[in-house]
Amino acid sequence: MKIAISSTGNELSSQVDPRFGRCQEFIIFDSETLEFEAISNEAINAAGGAGIKAAQLVVDKGAEVVITGNIGPNAFNVLAGADIRVFVGAAGTIQNVIDSYKDGKLQEANQPTSSPGGRGAV
Amino acid sequence: MxxxxxxxxxxxxxxxxxxxxxxxxxxxxxxxxxxxxxxxxxxxxxxxxLENKIKENVFLPVPQIDEEKCTLCGKCAEVCVYNALFIAKDRVMFFPQLCHSCGGCSYFCPREAISEIDRVIGEIGAGDAxxxxxxxxxxxxxxxxxxxxxxxxxxxxxxxxxxxxxxxxxxxxxxxxxxxxxxxxxxxxxxxxxxxxxxxxxxxxxxxxxxxxxxxxxxxxxxxxxxxxxxxxxxxxxxxxxxxxxxxxxxxxxxxxxxxxxxxxxxxxxxxxxxxxxxxxxxxxxxx
Structure with missing residues (x-):
């Protein structure tokens, strides 16, 4: 299963980017092969709808789980529409976050946690 | 002037x-x-x-997707620079507030599955003061x-x-x-x-x-x-x-x-x- 994590860099030692739509990179981690791929987030400079575009990016990569800091309403809705589970409040390195996810320590979002436009928690 | x-x-x-x-x-x-x-x-x-007041609705054209014809190919979301369209598992999701009514999605849809419908965004009022x-x-x-x-x-x-x-x-x-x-x-x-x-x-x-x-x-x-x-x-x-x-x-x-x-x-x-x-x-x- 593929997991997409919003990241500030392209390594497992990179810090999680708390923003989803406007994060620097996505780390796509495969929980079966334990391999990962870093993709740069094309949505980072979108004039609007960054969350939607970023969501399309991770969906097209075949991710089934998204891990991030905060998620806005548009991104939350489209990820729900694509049957993707979203975990929020993640911080630390990508490796830490993957471990926390495996240990069931991450909080699953059942509603958006920020307003549109990456303006942080409401 | x-x-x-x-x-x-x-x-x-x-x-x-x-x-x-x-x-x-x-x-x-x-x-x-x-x-x-x-x-x-x-x-x-x-x-x-104001006297002789009149009011009319103002519309913008937005896409309407015919789900029978749509194959979820993703062309519409790809051409939308405003990111108003999203290809979900079984349907295309549309965000009207992000749409700039450019018509790109309907123009480029290879299946002709997108038509344009009017959406009310506001009104114009007029009168004599x-x-x-x-x-x-x-x-x-x-x-x-x-x-x-x-x-x-x-x-x-x-x-x-x-x-x-x-x-x-x-x-x-x-x-x-x-x-x-x-x-x-x-x-x-x-x-x-x-x-x-x-x-x-x-x-x-x-x-x-x-x-x-x-x-x-x-x-x-x-x-x-x-x-x-x-x-x-x-x-x-x-x-x-x-x-x-x-x-x-x-x-x-x-x-x-x-x-x-x-x-x-x-x-x-x-x-x-x-x-x-x-x-x-x-x-x-x-x-x-």
């Missing part, structure tokens, strides 16, 4: 100036049209009693009003500006700021008055508005509202930049009281009508 009334900062008195200027010009025998282009919060009508009992003159007034939650002000303003009658003196009450709605409002004006107040905030936002108008190549002058003799930085800035200050409205209790009651102060203090008419003469002199 089209005169727009704009300002970088909100609450400096654009509507006060627009309505008093319109009224004063009508009193001096001119045919005047006043357009309230502050479509997110139109309020010029508060100063005016008859300002003096028994007077045959009136202000031809129109406003645009964006529905709550809608963000596409410029298309609504373009629709409103189609009503412009260039045989009249057209006064455009612009929205504050220097972004798309303000630019859409002042675009095409022959002249613009930038309203400011004598405060550091007024000056800061005035500078932004000045830069904007320079890019748009619209001639302008500054008008200071709530003028007092305590803060002269606006004067210094205008002098340095060689910008005319066309009028100063003092910070006076009587003017503030009339305003707070929704009364045009130039109606109660007729000496101001002459001053407002001079603004028009000021532009005409510059244009010669």
């Amino acid at each position: 089209i005169i727009s009334i704009a300002s970088g900062k909100g609450g400096t008195g654009k509507t006060t100036i627009s309505t008093n200027l319109a009224f004063s010009l009508v009193q001096s025998g001119r045919n005047v049209q006043l357009l309230d282009c502050d479509v997110e919060e139109p309020n010029a009508h508060i100063f005016l009693d 008859c300002l003096t009992r028994g007077s045959t003159y009136g202000i031809e007034f129109a406003y645009g009003k964006l529905n709550i939650g809608e963000v596409m002000a410029p298309p609504l303003m373009r629709k409103l500006k189609k009503r412009i009658d260039e045989d009249k003196v057209v006064i455009i009450d612009a929205p504050p700021g220097t972004s798309c709605p303000m630019i859409e409002a002042v675009k095409g004006s022959d002249f613009c008055f930038l309203i400011t107040e004598p405060t550091p905030f007024g000056l800061n936002d005035l500078k932004l508005a000045v830069e904007t108008l320079k890019v748009l190549k619209i001639p302008f002058a500054v008008l200071i509202n709530r003028w007092n003799e305590e803060y002269f930085e606006v004067d210094s800035y205008c002098e340095k930049e060689n910008i005319s200050i066309a009028m100063r409205i003092p910070l006076e209790r009587k003017i503030a009281e009339l305003y707070s009651r929704g009364i045009l102060f130039s109606k109660e203090l007729p000496e101001w009508q002459k001053a407002f008419c001079k603004l028009f003469d000021f532009i005409e002199a510059l244009r010669k």
